[in-house]
Amino acid sequence: MAGFGTQAIHAGYDAKGNDDAVSVPIYASAAFDLENAVRGRDLAAGIENGFEYSRVANPTVDALERRIAALEGGVGAVAVSSGMAAVTYALMCAGEGGGRIVASRDLYGASVDALGDFLPQFGIHCDFVDDINDLDEVGALIGPDTRAIFAETVANPSTRITDIEPLAALAHRHGVALIVDNTIPTPYLLRPIEFGADIVVHSTTKGITGHGNAIGGVIVDAGRFDWANGRFAQFTTPQQVIADETGRSVSFAARFADQAFLRRIRIKYLRTFGAVASPFNAYLTLLGLETLPQRVARQVETATRVARHLTRVAHVVKVNYSGLGNTPQFALAAKYFPRGVGQVLSFLVDGDASNVRRILDGTRLFSYVPNIGDARSLIVDPANITHREVPAQTRLAAGVSDNLIRLSIGLEDADDLIADLDQAIAGAY
Structure with missing residues (x-):
């Protein structure tokens, strides 16, 4: 595997497939030619990978997603329009249908507000802990409705460090996911997936872009968590939006396996709520990643x-x-x-x-x-x-x-x- 610096410049992009452009082009196109009826149907259903509409996927944004997934060691990523979109989409996708999240109080202010005040309006509730590294305190709050544990790898602004490895082990013993915000360290300083994190979110606005000139966020999936373990009905319930070629509804877990979480983020959250990363902002973020x-x-x-x-x-x-x-x-x-x-x-x-x-x-x-x-x-x-x-x-x-x-x-x-x-x-x- 290439080193981190090499991947920060080259991962996720093929110049030959982009008219030999050395720098990732900005694909300023709202939509893409479906070419034929069968391909169009398969693209819309998620059966075939490709581009149909930039609200769902775009080549410039796709290069950014692939590069950050490589740097974090995930199976894939979905870029969105802001860091808070990444946080809320990830938490909502895990907590859909009345789930609970165990989270540290020591979080960025908007994340606390989302968990404590706003997400409960959607039936997703939070159990806050004073010390996310106190496994007894965290474990005591995990109940049958708990879906995930959420923490910042380095808290903002206290810089307290989350002890990821034992927290991940605790989460997995209970069948819940560990979601971490890795914005402050960036993957250069820490790759949480290597220590057991299941989902990693970033505000790419911050250190990843590095120049204060582009708002963005990203969700990275380790691809290891079992979303069909019985706690997450949203992943095992058949969905018409991803019906197969015969029109039969299938579930995200059955169709997409280790990418079920990311595909649900892209097809349900990004496509429906529309917090889309712009190609120009993705381009600026790719430039930032190089250094x-x-x-x-x-x-x-x-x-x-x-x-x-x-x-x-x-x-x-x-x-x-x-x-x-x-x-x-x-x-x-x-x-x-x-x-x-x-x-x-x-x-x-x-x-x-x-x-x-x-x-x-x-x-x-x-x-x-x-x-x-x-x-x-x-x-x-x-x-x-x-x-x-x-x-x-x-x-x-x-x-x-x-x-x-x-x-x-x-x-x-x-x-x-x-x-x-x-x-x-x-x-x-």
């Missing part, structure tokens, strides 16, 4: 320097960065993240809201932006921006207080970023 190893390696190196420096700065009372090596998760960092835990870190300052505002307004290099993984360094106050919709008690349980500041480290020189933070913090007091 993923180099960008993330540099960002991790700088983030580590910045985090260490902040531990010695006046008015900084706590630094959250699991990559420092002096945290209770030191062993997990060594096991899962030998290349580092990512470019995101957060820190608590003393004083009050006015001090936080002066720090945010006082930086000159850091952009006040609710994004992560950009080539530029970003700063934000999560309690007011990324987690504002999260109830206060849940926010505090995840460590998101009013005095918390989150950084996403970009590609600037480390000394310049440190100097910028020093002057902004000093000026705020």
